Each structure stands twice: as structure tokens, then as C-alpha cells.
Amino acid sequence: AQRVTQPEKLLSVFKGAPVELKCNYSYSGSPELFWYVQYSRQRLQLLLRHISRESIKGFTADLNKGETSFHLKKPFAQEEDSAMYYCALSSNAGGTSYGKLTFGQGTILTVHP
Amino acid sequence: DGGITQSPKYLFRKEGQNVTLSCEQNLNHDAMYWYRQDPGQGLRLIYYSQIVNDFQKGDIAEGYSVSREKKESFPLTVTSAQKNPTAFYLCASSIAYGELFFGEGSRLTVL
Numbered sequence: 231a232q233r234v235t236q237p238e239k240l241l242s243v244f245k246g247a248p249v250e251l252k253c254n255y256s257y258s259g260s261p262e263l264f265w266y267v268q269y270s271r272q273r274l275q276l277l278l279r280h281i282s283r284e285s286i287k288g289f290t291a292d293l294n295k296g297e298t299s300f301h302l303k304k305p306f307a308q309e310e311d312s313a314m315y316y317c318a319l320s321s322n323a324g325g326t327s328y329g330k331l332t333f334g335q336g337t338i339l340t341v342h343p
Numbered sequence: 344d345g346g347i348t349q350s351p352k353y354l355f356r357k358e359g360q361n362v363t364l365s366c367e368q369n370l371n372h373d374a375m376y377w378y379r380q381d382p383g384q385g386l387r388l389i390y391y392s393q394i395v396n397d398f399q400k401g402d403i404a405e406g407y408s409v410s411r412e413k414k415e416s417f418p419l420t421v422t423s424a425q426k427n428p429t430a431f432y433l434c435a436s437s438i439a440y441g442e443l444f445f446g447e448g449s450r451l452t453v454l
Contacts, residue, residue: 239383266443274433274445316385330376330401331443333386 232257234319236334243307244342251302251337253291253317262320263293263300264331269313277302277315287311307341314338346370349434349446356421356428356453364419364449366434373438375417379403380431380448389432392417421451429453 233256243249255261265277278286280293280300291302300317315338318331350365368375374393378386388401392411406425411417417436421428431450435443 234385236385264442273447274443276442279442330388330391331386332388332402333378335383335385 232261232319232321232332234317234332234334236315236317236337238337239335240338240340242340242342245309246306249304249307249311249339249341251315251317251339253300253302253334255298255300255317255319257298257319257321259321261293263291264318264320265289265291265300265302266316266318266333267313268316269310274316307339309341309343312339312341347434347436347444347446349432349449352447352449354449354451356451358453359423361420361422362451364421364432364434364451366417366419366446367415368417368436368444369415370436370438370444371414372436372444373414374436375411376435376437376443377401377407377409377417377419378433378435380433386433389419 235254237252263280266274267277268274289304291300293300314336316336317334320331347368356362376391377389380386387403389407390401390409392398395414398409398411406422408420429452431448433448434446437443
């Protein structure tokens with residue numbers, strides 16, 4: 231069975247400090263990993279996906295298959311980054327899984343001024 | 344305004360009653376999903392549908408039922424068999440692989 235673990239429920243940093251939100255997964259096949267974000271009073275939305283290798287709002291995430299991790303990083307945190315972050319995994323079962331995602335427990339990031 | 348619309352935002356239910364949460368989308372997405380969000384547990388998949396008139400159980404389908412008679416609509420019924428129904432429910436849709444578009448959610452409280 232696939233599983234996603236986000237070990238930190240809460241993470242606090244000061245503005246300008248680096249931030250890393252941890253995500254570990256277990257899956258025997260070839261996973262697709264995503265980060266979703268929910269800002270205050272907004273809908274949950276996609277932040278980035280590993281397959282596109284892009285940087286969104288200064289965030290990056292590298293899939294490390296050896297360590298089964300997909301940590302989200304940003305070198306200089308901003309106050310507007312304060313939000314709930316979810317790591318999610320999709321199994322690629324013949325390309326039929328669509329958005330059948332398994333989510334982690336979520337990490338609340340607070341960036342202090 | 345395009346997107347996913349969930350209603351009602353807040354719903355109270357007495358024990359033993361069935362309730363239905365509405366989810367409508369005008370994004371022309373094929374797939375739709377229902378997730379349950381509980382504090383400390385993240386989002387858990389209840390049901391999903393990849394095409395009209397077809398749907399699949401997710402990880403926690405017991406006590407729930409769905410229908411998909413139209414592409415735009417995917418209502419979720421929380422039945423009296425659901426032992427712990429108080430939760431926040433999120434509906435989502437997708438067309439591209441892995442990217443879900445979420446509604447604002449419905450909070451169900453059992454009195």
C-alpha cells in the first residue's frame with residue numbers, strides 16, 4: 231500500500247530564513263509526487279509536481295528515490311508563504327489513476343516577520 | 344465563474360439521518376473525487392469517478408454513497424451507517440494527470 235508521511239505538523243521560521251518541509255513516501259512502483267498548498271481562506275491548490283521540475287513561488291522539490299523523499303524547499307521564506315502544505319503521491323497504474331492521490335497529514339508553515 | 348461549487352458550506356445532521364452533499368463543476372473535467380479532511384489525518388479518498396455512470400471506492404468508502412449521472416455533478420450521500428461522519432468534505436475534479444481542482448468544502452456536524 232502507498233503511504234505519505236509528513237513528520238512535522240507545525241513548522242515555524244522567520245522571514246528570510248530557509249525552509250524545508252519534509253515528505254517521505256512508501257510505494258513499490260514509480261511514483262508521481264506533488265505538493266499542494268492551502269492559504270488562509272483559499273482553496274487547496276497545486277503548488278508543484280516533481281515531473282515538471284519547475285520552481286513555483288521560489289519553492290522547489292526534488293524526488294529522491296533512494297531516500298523515498300520529496301522535501302519542499304525555499305531558500306528565503308516570506309510571510310505570504312504561511313499556509314498548510316500537503317505532500318501527495320499518485321500511483322501510475324497504467325496511467326489510469328488520474329487524480330487518485332494519497333495525501334500526507336499536512337504541515338502548517340508559519341513565517342514570522 | 345468557472346470552478347467547483349460545493350453546497351451547503353455547513354450542514355448539521357441528527358444521528359440516523361442521511362445527508363447529501365452537492366458538488367458541481369463547469370470545468371468540463373472527466374474525473375471527480377470526494378475527500379474527507381480530518382485534523383492530523385490529511386485528506387482521505389472516499390469515492391472517485393473517472394467517467395459518467397461509473398465510480399470507484401476510495402480508501403474510506405464505508406457509510407458513503409455517490410452517483411455520477413451527469414458529467415458536471417458528483418453528489419455524496421453520508422448515510423446513517425457512517426459511524427463518525429463529522430468532518431470537512433472536499434470535492435475535486437481533474438482533467439490532467441495529478442492536478443486536482445478543489446471546491447471550498449462542506450463541513451458536516453452530527454448533533
